[in-house]
Amino acid sequence: MDNVVARGTKVVVTGAAGFIGSHLVEALLDQGYTVIGIDRRSPRTDPIARLNLQEVVGHPGFSWAEADLMDADLDSLMEDVRYVFHLAAVPGVRSSWTGFPRYVTANILATERVLAACVRQEVPRLVYASSSSVYGVSGSPSRENEPTLPISPYGVSKLAGEQLCLAHAKRPGSRLSVVALRYFTVYGPRQRPDMAIGRVLAAALTGEQYTLFGDGTQRREFTYVGDVADATLAAATVDVPAAVVNVGGGSSVSMIDVIGMARQVTGQPVPLAAIPALAGDVPATAADLTLARALLGYRPDTDLHTGLARHAEWLRRLPPDQLSLYTPPRVAIEEVSACSS
The missing domain is CATH 3.40.50.720 (NAD(P)-binding Rossmann-like Domain)
Incomplete structure (x- = not known):
């Protein structure tokens, strides 16, 4: 611009x-x-x-x-x-x-x-x-x-x-x-604390359990x-x-792959507990970006691995009292909603 x-x-x-x-x-x-x-x-x-x-x-x-x-x-x-x-x-x-x-x-x-x-x-x-x-x-x-x-x-x-x-x-x-x-x-630093990627990374960094809805095969187009x-x-x-x-972010990725990438970028395991999928949780999302490229000149610059590493580093830098804001009680979790303000 x-x-x-x-x-x-x-x-x-x-x-x-x-x-x-x-x-x-x-x-x-x-x-x-x-x-x-x-x-x-x-x-x-x-x-x-x-x-x-x-x-x-x-x-x-x-x-x-x-x-x-x-x-x-x-x-x-x-x-x-x-x-x-x-x-x-x-x-x-x-x-x-x-x-x-x-x-x-x-x-x-x-x-x-x-x-x-x-x-x-x-x-x-x-x-x-x-x-x-x-x-x-x-x-x-x-x-x-x-x-x-x-x-x-x-x-x-x-x-x-x-x-x-x-x-x-x-x-x-x-x-x-x-x-x-x-x-x-959407994910990245400051992500809403009940969203999936922030919760996965926080689980790896703190040892708190991550509750996975479904079997992990659900796919999302994660966008930095x-x-x-x-x-x-x-x-x-x-x-x-x-x-x-x-x-969108340019590719659709399973939650299993997200958890694997979180282990890679943090060097820590992700403690897991699986429960059934929730109503309203679609099996997969993926974006056709043809119009975005033509109209906005949009091409996502940040692949998921890079974005996860940036998100994890931001969480690492938070003092304990602020990191606790991004490890919500299990009753408050939302999982992989499509949009976050």
């Missing part, structure tokens, strides 16, 4: 205190953007938000708004904004079966509020963080033009948000353009967070009125 174009351009990132959101904020600041971060989690009171944002708090180009999207003054926050990156959401497949009202509020109703504010403030571009969970079960690499048949309430909520975005962009006379990015299982940030930046400036684009 051209730093001359970026310099001083005002953007908003919702979900800025989250895993992907905090990496995106850093990338935008590096490009010279002026960034408004919005999140209901506060770095003053939430230890993970504090850890995620420690590199940007105090940066002259970064301003912080602690707010819930359902009651925030979005018109004021989006005044003179060029791009909105909407990453805020309630993530996770497992808890969506019992807590769906939270998903409806955060993933659908809040998305509509963000879109309406963009329209009123004449924001020209919104980039929406969608999920590979919208596809459901697929026997081959998923393409953006194939049917979407989510098999979890979480996937349903992300698809509804995506469709709302496209409806606003395609409305006659609309000045708002939208790119929805379907992220495939730096590649996701690059794709998200590219989506801001691509010249399209409305588009849906896959963002």
Whole structure:
């Protein structure tokens, strides 16, 4: 992206205190953007938000708004904004079966509020963080033009948000353009602590048991967070009125292979306990990246082994009190959800 174009351009990132959101904020600041971060989690009171944002708090180009999207003054926050990156959401497949009202509020109703504010403030571009969970079960690499048949309430909520975005962009006379990015299982430093790769690496480093759902043959297209940030930046400036684009890591890998790589990069065994697979957990995900290459110039730079090594090194550097944040109780585990904020 051209730093001359970026310099001083005002953007908003919702979900800025989250895993992907905090990496995106850093990338935008590096490009010279002026960034408004919005999140209901506060770095003053939430230890993970504090850890995620420690590199940007105090940066002259970064301003912080602690707010819930359902009651925030979005018109004021989006005044003179060029791009909105909407990453805020309630993530996770497992808890969506019992807590769906939270998903409806955060993933659908809040998305509509963000879109309406963009329209009123004449924001020209919104980039929406969608999920590979919208596809459901697929026997081959998923393409953006194939049917979407989510098999979890979480996937349903992300698809509804995506469709709302496209409806606003395609409305006659609309000045708002939208790119929805379907992220495939994002991992890397700061990954949400109930996600699979972080839990596997933490198990190797601490000796805590890793609970494997199913027999380990389920496959995921794991995508390094730096590649996701690059794709998200590219989506801001691509010249399209409305588009849906896959963002994946370039290959689909089994959990058995992930566990083997974790042993290699940490030099430690991964203590295991296996339990049956959970409802909503698809057998495999894989992304067709043809459109991402053509539209965004996207080519993932980080292979899984390299990304695991970076993730493990980040965990190693954490002091014990912070590492404990990434070794959650077994009752809190989510497994390999497709997207994480």
